[in-house]
Amino acid sequence: MMFIILVFFLIILMVGAAIYAIVQKDLLYAVIATGVISLILSALFLLLQAPDVALTEAAIGVALTTIIFIITIRNTVRHEDDFKDRDDLKSAVK
Amino acid sequence: MKKLVVILLLAVTGYYLGDSFMDLGKNGPVVETGVKDFYLEKTVSELKVANTITSIIVNFRGFDTLGEVTVLFLAATALGGILYKKRHHVGERSVLFPSSPIVRAGSKLLFPAIVLLGVYVFVHGHLSPGGGFQGGTIVATGFLLMLLAYDNFSVSHNVLSFIESFAGIFFVLFGFAGMWMGGTFLENFLPVGTMNDLFSGGIIPIVYILVGFKVAAELTGLIYTVLNEKET
Numbered sequence: 001m002m003f004i005i006l007v008f009f010l011i012i013l014m015v016g017a018a019i020y021a022i023v024q025k026d027l028l029y030a031v032i033a034t035g036v037i038s039l040i041l042s043a044l045f046l047l048l049q050a051p052d053v054a055l056t057e058a059a060i061g062v063a064l065t066t067i068i069f070i071i072t073i074r075n076t077v078r079h080e081d082d083f084k085d086r087d088d089l090k091s092a093v094k
Numbered sequence: 095m096k097k098l099v100v101i102l103l104l105a106v107t108g109y110y111l112g113d114s115f116m117d118l119g120k121n122g123p124v125v126e127t128g129v130k131d132f133y134l135e136k137t138v139s140e141l142k143v144a145n146t147i148t149s150i151i152v153n154f155r156g157f158d159t160l161g162e163v164t165v166l167f168l169a170a171t172a173l174g175g176i177l178y179k180k181r182h183h184v185g186e187r188s189v190l191f192p193s194s195p196i197v198r199a200g201s202k203l204l205f206p207a208i209v210l211l212g213v214y215v216f217v218h219g220h221l222s223p224g225g226g227f228q229g230g231t232i233v234a235t236g237f238l239l240m241l242l243a244y245d246n247f248s249v250s251h252n253v254l255s256f257i258e259s260f261a262g263i264f265f266v267l268f269g270f271a272g273m274w275m276g277g278t279f280l281e282n283f284l285p286v287g288t289m290n291d292l293f294s295g296g297i298i299p300i301v302y303i304l305v306g307f308k309v310a311a312e313l314t315g316l317i318y319t320v321l322n323e324k325e326t
Contacts, residue, residue, distance in 0.1 A: 051223030052147050052223050055232075056228050059231035059232050063231075063235045064235065067317070071320055
């Protein structure tokens with residue numbers, strides 16, 4: 001019973017982080033939220049007896065993907081409101 | 095004319111590939127319950143591997159793993175191709191602000207530990223959870239830490255592509271060696287040893303070490319390309 005409650009709690013946290021990533025206008029925070037999703041997902045994989053997948057998820061999802069997105073944000077714009085269309089985005093790129 | 099020859103060759107290869115894939119698994123040991131019992135039994139009795147997932151990924155489904163490694167290679171190559179034009183100033187990373195001495199000292203301290211953990215994961219792939227892909231990713235994470243902390247830390251693209259090609263070629267060669275010795279791609283032809291030993295499982299540890307090196311080189315090269323991408 002405790003196990004099921006724990007798993008459901010983690011799933012609810014994951015959904016919350018996903019919603020936060022969508023509504024957040026500051027893209028850096030949104031990327032961190034997606035990293036949190038991957039972290040919780042990797043914990044879930046570990047709880048559900050899949051340590052191989054948990055290792056992959058922890059390394060790829062939490063570290064590599066997040067860092068690549070952060071580098072992309074550094075080279076483009078940080079706030080979603082800073083651009084309205086493609087031309088705006090092009091001019092915002094350093 | 096040249097295009098016609100290429101199309102003809104592709105058509106012939108495709109026909110034979112399709113023809114041989116149609117026969118796949120027809121005269122194999124497939125029973126009514128599927129293949130899971132076969133895998134579970136053979137892993138312990140023939141391959142002497144503690145981690146069943148590893149034996150399935152590298153031995154029974156080794157051809158699929160080759161496909162996965164190829165996909166990763168193609169993704170890294172495509173990214174390099176897209177960013178190639180802008181990559182004139184290799185070694186000059188654009189940093190917003192230099193990292194603090196604490197971060198530098200800490201990453202220098204952590205880097206060998208992370209690489210050691212990654213190497214441990216892919217060397218012990220047949221004994222404990224993890225394997226080539228996971229270990230390679232952990233090694234790449236260590237290089238990522240160094241690349242972020244030191245703006246003059248650089249890796250050689252030539253060395254990376256050499257490791258990548260070497261590992262890939264040897265993977266395929268081991269597969270063909272299994273074909274030559276036993277009959278199927280990546281069939282085990284080395285002595286399996288005793289279960290739970292580091293040197294056991296035949297070709298599984300060797301293939302996993304190769305996969306680990308390949309994944310680590312590919313992901314490190316990918317991060318390095320993205321980090322060094324300079325806007326014109």
